[in-house]
Amino acid sequence: MNLNVNSVDSLVAEIQGLSGSSQDVNHLNNLLKQSEDVIRSQAASFASCLTQLEPSIHSLGYLYVLEACTAGPIPEAQANELVLSVVRFIDVCSVEQIRLVPDKFISICKRLHEQVMKLGAPMRAVAPLLTAIRKIQPSPEHLTPLHPDFLQVCLLAKCYKIGYSILEDDVYEVDQPRDFFLYCYYGGMICIGQKRFAKALELFHNVVTAPMSSMNAIAVEAYKKYILVSLIHLRQFSATFPKYTSSVAQRNLKNFSQPYIELANSYSTGNISELEAFVQANQEKFENGNNLGLVKQVVSSMYKRNIQRLTQTYLTLSLQDIANTAQISTAKEAEMHVLEMIEDGEIYATINQKDGMVRFLEDPEEYKTCEMIEHIDSSISRIMKLSKKLTTMDESMACDPLYISKVGRERQRFDFDDFDGVPQKFNL
Amino acid sequence: MDTEEEASGQMTDEIYTNGGDDESLSQQQQRRPIISGEQLDIEAYAALYTGRTKISRLIFIADKCGNVSMQLEALRMAYDEIKKGENTQLFREVVQKIDGRLGPNYGADSGWMDAVDRRADQRKEKLENELNAYRTNLIKESIRMGYNDFGDFYYAHGALGDAFKNYVRTRDYCTTAKHIIHMCLNAILVSIEMGQFAHVTSYVSKAEQNKNDLDPITIAKLQCAAGLAHLEAKKYKHAARKFLETAPELGNNYSEVIAAQDVATYGGLCALASFDRAELKAKVIDNINFRNFLELVPEVRELIHDFYSSHYASCLDYLGNLKANLLLDIHLHDHVEMLYTQIRNKALIQYTHPFVSVDLNMMANAFKTTVAGLQKELEALITDNQIQARIDSHNKILYARHADQRKATFQRVLQTGVEFDRDVRAMLLRANLIKHDFNLKASRKI
Numbered sequence: 001m002n003l004n005v006n007s008v009d010s011l012v013a014e015i016q017g018l019s020g021s022s023q024d025v026n027h028l029n030n031l032l033k034q035s036e037d038v039i040r041s042q043a044a045s046f047a048s049c050l051t052q053l054e055p056s057i058h059s060l061g062y063l064y065v066l067e068a069c070t071a072g073p074i075p076e077a078q079a080n081e082l083v084l085s086v087v088r089f090i091d092v093c094s095v096e097q098i099r100l101v102p103d104k105f106i107s108i109c110k111r112l113h114e115q116v117m118k119l120g121a122p123m124r125a126v127a128p129l130l131t132a133i134r135k136i137q138p139s140p141e142h143l144t145p146l147h148p149d150f151l152q153v154c155l156l157a158k159c160y161k162i163g164y165s166i167l168e169d170d171v172y173e174v175d176q177p178r179d180f181f182l183y184c185y186y187g188g189m190i191c192i193g194q195k196r197f198a199k200a201l202e203l204f205h206n207v208v209t210a211p212m213s214s215m216n217a218i219a220v221e222a223y224k225k226y227i228l229v230s231l232i233h234l235r236q237f238s239a240t241f242p243k244y245t246s247s248v249a250q251r252n253l254k255n256f257s258q259p260y261i262e263l264a265n266s267y268s269t270g271n272i273s274e275l276e277a278f279v280q281a282n283q284e285k286f287e288n289g290n291n292l293g294l295v296k297q298v299v300s301s302m303y304k305r306n307i308q309r310l311t312q313t314y315l316t317l318s319l320q321d322i323a324n325t326a327q328i329s330t331a332k333e334a335e336m337h338v339l340e341m342i343e344d345g346e347i348y349a350t351i352n353q354k355d356g357m358v359r360f361l362e363d364p365e366e367y368k369t370c371e372m373i374e375h376i377d378s379s380i381s382r383i384m385k386l387s388k389k390l391t392t393m394d395e396s397m398a399c400d401p402l403y404i405s406k407v408g409r410e411r412q413r414f415d416f417d418d419f420d421g422v423p424q425k426f427n428l
Numbered sequence: 429m430d431t432e433e434e435a436s437g438q439m440t441d442e443i444y445t446n447g448g449d450d451e452s453l454s455q456q457q458q459r460r461p462i463i464s465g466e467q468l469d470i471e472a473y474a475a476l477y478t479g480r481t482k483i484s485r486l487i488f489i490a491d492k493c494g495n496v497s498m499q500l501e502a503l504r505m506a507y508d509e510i511k512k513g514e515n516t517q518l519f520r521e522v523v524q525k526i527d528g529r530l531g532p533n534y535g536a537d538s539g540w541m542d543a544v545d546r547r548a549d550q551r552k553e554k555l556e557n558e559l560n561a562y563r564t565n566l567i568k569e570s571i572r573m574g575y576n577d578f579g580d581f582y583y584a585h586g587a588l589g590d591a592f593k594n595y596v597r598t599r600d601y602c603t604t605a606k607h608i609i610h611m612c613l614n615a616i617l618v619s620i621e622m623g624q625f626a627h628v629t630s631y632v633s634k635a636e637q638n639k640n641d642l643d644p645i646t647i648a649k650l651q652c653a654a655g656l657a658h659l660e661a662k663k664y665k666h667a668a669r670k671f672l673e674t675a676p677e678l679g680n681n682y683s684e685v686i687a688a689q690d691v692a693t694y695g696g697l698c699a700l701a702s703f704d705r706a707e708l709k710a711k712v713i714d715n716i717n718f719r720n721f722l723e724l725v726p727e728v729r730e731l732i733h734d735f736y737s738s739h740y741a742s743c744l745d746y747l748g749n750l751k752a753n754l755l756l757d758i759h760l761h762d763h764v765e766m767l768y769t770q771i772r773n774k775a776l777i778q779y780t781h782p783f784v785s786v787d788l789n790m791m792a793n794a795f796k797t798t799v800a801g802l803q804k805e806l807e808a809l810i811t812d813n814q815i816q817a818r819i820d821s822h823n824k825i826l827y828a829r830h831a832d833q834r835k836a837t838f839q840r841v842l843q844t845g846v847e848f849d850r851d852v853r854a855m856l857l858r859a860n861l862i863k864h865d866f867n868l869k870a871s872r873k874i
Contacts, residue, residue, distance in 0.1 A: 172856050174864060180857075202850055209854070211862050244858065313810040316822040357822050367838040379845050386852050393856060397863075 011039075012049045015061030022096065025060055029100050032064045040068045055089045059097035062089060067104040070111045079115050086112045087128045095135050102136055106145050113149040122156035129153060130162065140169040147171075148182035155186055160193035167191065167199065172389075181207055181218040188225060192294070197233035204229060208253065209245045219249060220256045221289075227260045228294040235305040237264040259285045263298065272302055272327040303328060303337050304346065311347050311360045319356045331356060468493075468753050470501050474509075479684035480583075480621055481758075483509050483518060488758045490525065500529055507534050514548060515586040516541045548585055555581060572601035579614060592618045592627075605638035609646060616653045620685055625660040628653050648678035652686050656759060659694060664767065665702035671695030672711050676720040692721035693750075694760060696728040700735055701770035705778065708736055740775045741794050747771065773814065776805060780815055780826060788824040799824055 018028035032039075039046055047069045055062045066089060074082055086108055098105045109132045116125040129150040136144055147166070154163030167187045174180045184203040191200035204226035207219055230237045239261060241250045254261055259282045266278045279286070279295055286292045306326035310317060317325075323334040338358055341347045348361040365372070397403055470489065474482055486506035490499045503526050510519045523536045559574035575598040582591035595614040602608045612635035619627035632654045636642070642650075655670030672695050678688055699712045712718060712732060722729040731746035747768060754764045772795075779794065780786055792802045806826065809815045817828045 170853055172853075172860055174857070174860050177861060177864065180861065202854070206854055206857060209858065211858060211865065244855075309811065313807045313819055315818045315820040315827060317819075318821070321821060360818075362832075363835070365835070367835065376842070379842065379849075383845055383849055386849060389856065390852055393859065397859070 011046065011061075012052050015053060015058050019058045019061065019097075025097055025100065028060055032061065036064070036068075039064060040071060050085070056092040056094060059089075059093040060100060063093070063098055063101060063104050063108070067108050070108055074111075074115065076118075079119060083112060083115050083119070083124060087124070090128045090132045090135070093135070098135060099138075105132070105136055109146050110149065113153065116153065117156075122153040123159070125153045126150070126157055126159050126162060130166065133166065139173075141171060142173040143171045143175070143179055143183060145176060145179050148179055148186055151183060151186035151190060155189055155193075158193070160190050163187075163190040164194050164196065167203075177210070177212070178218075181210065181216065181222075185218050185222050185225075188222065188229070192225070192229065197229055200229050201226065201233060208249060209242055212246050212248055215248055215252050215256075220253065223249075223253045224257045224260050224289060224291060225294065227257065227264055228291060228298055231264060231267050231298045232294070232301045235301060235308070236268065239264065260291075263295070267298065267302060270302075270306060272299075272306075275299060275302055304341055307334075307337055307341060308347060311349070314360060316357050316359050319351075319358060322358060468498070468756060470498065470505065474505055476680075476687040476689065477683050480513075480515075480586075481684055483513075483515075483522075484621065485758050487522065487525070489756045492756055492761065500526070504530055504534060511537075511540070514544050514584050516544050517586045548581075551581060568601045568603060572598045572603075572607065575601070576610075576614075579618075583618060588618055588622045592622070605641040608638055609635050609641060613646070613649065616650075617684060620653065620656060623660075625657040628657040632657070644675055644677040645679075645681050648675045649682045649685075651675075652678065652682060652691060655691075655694065656686070659698065659759060659763060662763065662766070664698040664763075664770070668695055668698035668702055669711075672699060672715060672718050674717070674721070676717055688721055689724045690757070690759075692718075692725045693728050693754070693757075696722065696725075696732055697754075697760075697767050697771070700732060701767045701774065705736070708732070735771075735775065738778065740779060741796055743775065744772070744796060773805075773809060776809060777815055780806075780817060780828070783826075784828050786817075786826040788819070788826060791826070 014031065015028065018024040018031075046065050050062065050065055050069070053062045053065075066085070070082060070086070090109070090112075109129060112128065113125055116122055129146055133144055133146050133150055136146065150166065151163050154160065163186075167190065171180075171183070184207045188200040188203040188207075191197070191203065204222045207222035208226055210219070212219065227237055239254070241253075263275075263278060263282075266275050269275075276299060279299060283292065286295045303326055307322060310322060310325060319331040319334050319338075322338065323329070323331045326334065326337075328334045328337065335351060338347070338349060338351060342349055342351075348363055350359045350361065351357075352359065468489070470486070473489075474486055477485060483506050486502045486509070490502040490506070493499055493502070503522060506522050507519075507526065507530075510522060519541065520536070523534075526534050528535060555574065555577055559571070559578065562570040562574050575594050579591045579594035579598070582588075582594060592615060595611060595618060598611050599608070602611060612631040615631045616628050616635075619625070619631065632650050635646075635650055651670050651674045655667045655674070658664075658667035658670060671691050674691050674695070676688075678691065680688070695718065696712065699708060703711065713736060722732070727746050727750060731743045731750075734740070734743035734746065751764060751768070755761050776795070779791060788799050788802060792799045795802060797805075803819060803821065806815065806817075806819060810817060810819070816831070817826050819826055
């Protein structure tokens with residue numbers, strides 16, 4: 001049976017008729033797929049049928065037509081209207097139906113992203129894209145191509161909090177490495193905005209150590225930010241890569257981020273004036289990389305680092321001595337820094353303003369409270385879940401025919417070709 | 429703390445003012461000539477050594493002492509010593525350094541130089557002829573002797589590189605273990621003079637391979653040489669072990685390299701800087717062999733005992749007194765500062781170890797320093813995690829810090845959990861990315 005798509009009316013009738021049971025919808029999908037070219041070639045005439053369809057019920061048909069309509073270049077005058085209709089569709093469409101053709105759904109979302117960027121109103125896409133991600137995701141562990149777009153509009157609209165909500169899900173299933181790189185990069189920046197430095201570090205770390213066969217700009221930028229966040233959060237930076245880092249990254253990343261490596265070196269000396277002079281001298285480079293704000297945070301974290309070191313050595317210390325040792329100009333300023341750190345829970349101390357003494361205390365946590373036990377309990381169960389996942393993955397990999405064939409080939413090579421001088425690794 | 433020995437603290441200031449008028453001190457000086465709190469007695473010092481090292485040590489002192497009369501004294505003795513030998517190159521150097529300041533008797537004696545050079549040329553010719561004759565006759569032993577004579581000749585004339593080459597060349601003609609040992613000792617001697625301590629180590633181990641043919645004196649010599657090599661490489665612990673193992677048979681037998689007094693000083697200081705208390709007791713204080721050496725340098729013996737019995741003030745006093753002279757030692761001068769800091773840190777750590785709280789004022793007293801200075805030193809040691817304590821700078825008290833095991837365990841467990849969590853997630857992700865790449869390649873292939 002062939003779908004009669006010669007007229008708008010017959011198409012509408014078919015869609016309306018076949019949007020009921022899941023069997024019908026599958027059938028409709030097949031029909032629409034066959035006539036995709038026709039719809040696309042006459043997109044303009046089919047556009048009118050959108051008004052006759054109910055997006056919440058006839059989602060599949062609506063999606064086909066909408067995708068065809070938005071495929072071509074869109075005049076500026078219609079942009080606003082298009083954004084509105086896509087947003088409305090995303091809001092109400094049926095999850096089951098759109099999952100039949102994820103490509104089309106993603107493509108209209110990408111068009112939406114494109115248009116709001118052109119209109120300079122990223123805020124308008126924040127909520128719809130979040131809904132879209134939730135609808136198209138088979139599970140929260142899947143990374144969709146919409147993730148990076150969503151995080152980008154969040155960043156531009158400064159909606160860090162809503163962007164962060166999606167970062168709380170752990171992502172494991174990745175289709176496109178590029179999506180993953182961008183997801184981690186934008187995600188890391190959102191975490192910086194939310195001052196969740198540990199999470200930001202983790203995301204940047206994922207980019208830097210991701211398997212890659214050639215250098216890419218995302219990794220370079222992520223590495224720069226990784227250095228800076230590491231200095232701010234951990235107050236140190238280790239320039240050695242973990243051994244699982246790809247060799248391309250190990251060889252090249254440092255060359256591309258020279259001033260940042262030097263900044264880290266200067267930081268490790270603990271000398272504030274030297275660090276400030278270095279930042280001053282390289283201000284332009286940092287500004288061009290849009291990292292000047294972070295660099296300034298690095299400088300201020302240096303004071304905190306120096307104060308924190310004192311807590312290891314001293315029980316009591318006068319504010320003046322703190323100022324002297326941490327290279328802070330006045331005792332008053334030192335007091336401000338100490339106060340800030342106490343408030344942030346970074347150090348435990350009391351300030352005696354009468355004689356200007358600071359008394360450093362031990363961590364008051366006794367690991368006896370109910371909350372702590374609960375926290376430990378939840379950590380244990382989380383890690384158990386993770387271990388289980390690891391085992392499953394290991395098992396599935398051990399059963400993967402592709403993997404076995406590769407490993408089998410390698411083992412054979414070991415056994416029989418020990419005397420063969422020519423490496424056969426390359427004739428795969 | 430014992431404070432009766434504090435009085436000797438000012439002695440450091442008087443190192444350059446000659447304290448010879450004090451009778452008891454000058455008596456002591458005769459008994460132990462090299463190292464004492466007083467100005468170095470160059471004549472007694474030089475008498476401990478023979479050969480080339482005597483000259484180099486004298487020149488070294490002249491370069492470093494910064495005291496004109498002492499410098500001239502050292503140069504005068506070096507001049508006399510060189511005149512006994514045949515090293516015209518060194519002679520010119522010394523004459524230039526003297527620069528006519530010692531009167532006409534110590535000028536550039538060109539007649540002597542010419543005579544020596546002429547004799548050297550003749551001797552060289554003779555040796556060459558001899559060696560060629562031996563080589564045509566292929567008599568192994570004679571060739572070895574020929575090369576050896578060449579080595580001796582070059583060594584006497586100051587061409588150390590050539591001497592080393594010729595000594596090493598004898599190796600192919602060595603027929604007995606004794607010959608090999610002889611070759612090694614020569615190579616070691618020249619290497620030490622050249623400052624090539626890497627060679628020293630390798631030739632010492634080569635010589636030690638012939639265990640059965642080594643007499644006690646040679647063993648002692650080899651141990652000293654190995655100790656020197658370790659000292660140069662800043663491996664103080666190894667150096668200390670070697671010097672401590674040196675047998676008393678050494679006596680004055682190795683005066684072309686090292687004096688027995690040096691063994692005591694080097695060994696003692698390296699041991700103090702690198703050994704812990706138990707090791708110090710077992711290997712230094714209870715070591716009968718080494719005691720013989722220590723008797724030669726009572727200051728070092730005293731300071732080791734003071735250190736062990738926690739009389740740090742007097743120990744540091746002794747060290748302070750010795751410092752100026754140790755800086756004039758050709759082998760030790762580079763390491764004095766480092767050894768001293770290590771010894772001082774050790775003392776600080778040992779001092780604080782048994783106490784729950786220490787009054788900084790008292791401690792500063794014991795270490796002859798100010799409270800502020802002490803605080804800085806302690807701060808560095810605490811940051812390095814060498815002392816587990818915290819400073820109450822308000823009341824100037826140091827409190828030992830006893831780690832709360834339970835708390836630390838909880839902290840570590842949670843930390844490990846977080847790290848494990850993060851690492852496993854990152855690993856799963858990477859695995860998936862690799863798998864994706866895999867799939868992509870596979871599908872392309874199909």
